[in-house]
Amino acid sequence: METPKTRLTLTIDERIDEPGNIARLRLRAPDGAPLPPFTAGAHLDIHIHDAEVDLWRQYSLCSDPAETGFYEIGVLRDPNSRGGSETLHRIVRTGGTLEVEGPRNHFPLNEAAPQSLLFGGGIGVTPMIAMARRLRTLGQDFTLHYCTRSQDATAFRDAVADAGLADAVVYHHDDDPATRLDLDAVLAEACAGANIYVCGPQGFMDWVIGRAGACGIDDDRIHKEFFSADVDVSGEAFEVVAERSGLTVSVGAEDTIARALARAGIAVEVKCEEGVCGTCVTDVLDGEIDHRDHFLTDEEREDGDQMCVCCSRAKGNRLVLDI
Incomplete structure (x- = not known):
């Protein structure tokens, strides 16, 4: 169903500046034609080109997989990035275009699982929103735990509400002890055969993956997607x-x-x-x-x-x- 080698030039139909320095971009075909279908968990490769910047970066789709008229992605403006997100935030305007490849999916959803627990840290919530949309359509048991630094830095609230997902999303904020995620308690209540999905900063992901394993959840039921990673490429020649x-x-x-x-x-x-x-x-x-x-x-x-x-x-x- 995915089309990994498809290269498209898409029009930026809308840019919504969300809290937390996140830009939500809605992309359409210039002629309004239907876009290639995607499955929940998929991403687009975006070509970022401006002056000396010439990069490809990956952004998860947060729109409904049933929607073929447009794609939506979220882009965090990260001052510690290697230039991709900063450049996108600076150059992207409604009516402009972006060159993309995909969609591709290395983070597929097990639609047959008896329960799905989705953990999104910051911008890592984007694929989880698409998964939540799909699971709601299927009538499956799921909860999305969305963790952010604070309520003021929490993006996508309107998108979650507009999609009718507010009752399935639990918000957790680092600066509010009353809302902090009690991960062990959540995992302890998971049903037999529950599948775990996690995306976010590496420390957050390592925490969720480690605790899920310690709670006896098999590796094949723990699904993860890194949107960036600290990697040491050095070593002996x-x-x-x-x-x-x-x-x-x-x-x-x-x-x-x-x-x-x-x-x-x-x-x-x-x-x-x-x-x-x-x-x-x-x-x-x-x-x-x-x-x-x-x-x-x-x-x-x-x-x-x-x-x-x-x-x-x-x-x-x-x-x-x-x-």
Whole structure:
């Protein structure tokens, strides 16, 4: 159902500046044609281009998967970002356009689960809103726990109310002890077979994932999506053999495989540069991988036959890639 290689130029139909430095953008086809369908949990790759900034970044869809007339995303203006969100906030205007790819879904919803517990931290709530819309349509049991710094910094309240989801959303604010999330209590009340979904800052996600595991929830029922990650790409130097290209490149201590390959004329598509989007996943023919990403599953890592070349490295002196 997803169309991962579809590239579209979409019109910015509306920009709504939400609390918490979040811009909610509604995107339509310039001719009003229906947009490619998506499933709850999907995201768009957005091309951010202005002056010296030329980046691709991923933004989760928060609109209703049943809606084909427009997409909606939320963009946090993060002063600690690498320029993408700051640039979008500065250049995006109603009537302008954005180049996008997708939608793609690496965070699918298990629609058959007896119960779904959704945990969104800050801007990480965006895919949860789409999931909540879909679960409401299906008549499924779910609750969305939405955690923010304060009530004044809480975006999407109007969108939640307009979608008829207010009764299924519990708001938690760091500055209000009465509303803080009692995670262990929530997890203790989960029914057998409940599925957990979490997206937000890395510390928040690590907390939810760790507590869910400690409460006995199996890994295959804990679903996560990182929208950014702290990743250390440094390490000992090593060689990479690009088997099909017939080239060998050296990857230095502060270098990445993707950059080393690009200097040798071997293009690998890279978008997030943090090992969260999966765009740069490459097959590995030989060698031991030092995985640094947040995209591959534990099973895929154990197989040892693919890696994210934007951040992961070799554990030994040599890797052979099928490229």
